[in-house]
Amino acid sequence: KAGVTQTPRYLIKTRGQQVTLSCSPISGHRSVSWYQQTPGQGLQFLFEYFSETQRNKGNFPGRFSGRQFSNSRSEMNVSTLELGDSALYLCASSWGTGRSEQFFGPGTRLTVL
Amino acid sequence: SQQGEEDPQALSIQEGENATMNCSYKTSINNLQWYRQNSGRGLVHLILIRSNEREKHSGRLRVTLDTSKKSSSLLITASRAADTASYFCATDRFLNSGYALNFGKGTSLLVTP
Numbered sequence: 296k297a298g299v300t301q302t303p304r305y306l307i308k309t310r311g312q313q314v315t316l317s318c319s320p321i322s323g324h325r326s327v328s329w330y331q332q333t334p335g336q337g338l339q340f341l342f343e344y345f346s347e348t349q350r351n352k353g354n355f356p357g358r359f360s361g362r363q364f365s366n367s368r369s370e371m372n373v374s375t376l377e378l379g380d381s382a383l384y385l386c387a388s389s390w391g392t393g394r395s396e397q398f399f400g401p402g403t404r405l406t407v408l
Numbered sequence: 409s410q411q412g413e414e415d416p417q418a419l420s421i422q423e424g425e426n427a428t429m430n431c432s433y434k435t436s437i438n439n440l441q442w443y444r445q446n447s448g449r450g451l452v453h454l455i456l457i458r459s460n461e462r463e464k465h466s467g468r469l470r471v472t473l474d475t476s477k478k479s480s481s482l483l484i485t486a487s488r489a490a491d492t493a494s495y496f497c498a499t500d501r502f503l504n505s506g507y508a509l510n511f512g513k514g515t516s517l518l519v520t521p
Contacts, residue, residue, distance in 0.1 A: 299450070328508070338496065338511035340503065351506035385450060394500030394507035396441065399450035 297322065299400035301386050307406045313374040316403045320367050320388030326350075327369040328393050329361060332383040332402070341384075343393040344369055351393055373405075381407045414497055414515040422520055427484040429515040431497030432477075440473055441498045441509070442482050451496065454482075487519045 300319045308314050320327050329341040340353040344363035361371040367388070373380055383404050387397035415430045431440070439458045443451040457464045457473045457480065464471045470483040484491055494516050498509040 330511075337513040340508040340510070343506065343508060351508055352504055353508065354503075383448060387451075392507055394438065394509055396453050396456055397443075397451070397509065398453065399443075401450045402448070404448070 301400035318386030324388035330385040414512040420518045
C-alpha cells in the first residue's frame, strides 16, 4: 500500500506570496492532519480534516487554511507569507482521529525569503 | 505549548549499547506514542501505549509508562547505526474542538559504529 505523499517536496517563496501544499493520504484513511516543524517551536499541530470537514484547528493565524476533498486528499494554504513561516510542513493520515497512530508523509520544506 | 518533554536532548552511544530516552508530560493522557524522524524527513510511528498499560515491547523497543509520575521511557536495545535519528514522544490532548498530538522537542540519538 502506498504511503502518504506530499507535493512539492521543496518550495522557495518570497514574503507576501501565498503557497499551496498538497497531501495524498494512505488509501482508506479519512483523517488528515497537518503539522509545522521548526527548530525553535518543534512540531506544532495546524489542523485536522475528516470527511471533508475541519475537525480541529491549532493555534495558528487565519493565514493558514486547509481543505479536504472527497477522495481524502488535502491541501493547505498559507497566504501573505512571512519569514517565520519557513518550516517543514508535515501531513499525516490515520484511520481514526487526530490522536490515533499517525502515518506521516516526507514533508514539504518551505523557505520564505 | 509542548506537552511532552524528552530527556536528554542529545545522546551519543556506540553500536551494541542500549539507548534510553525519557519523556515527561503535564496533563492526563489517554495514550502516549513514540515516533522516529530521520534527518528532516517524515516521522515514523514506533509504538503506542495506552494509559492503562505499564509496559509495551516491539522488537528491540521497550516502552514504559508511569502515569503517576507523568513520564514514559523508550529503551532501544543493542543499538545499530541505523537507529541514528530524532525520537519524539507525543501525547494526545484536547485542543479547541478535538484531540491532536502534542509533540515534545525530541531526543537526538547518534549511534556510532
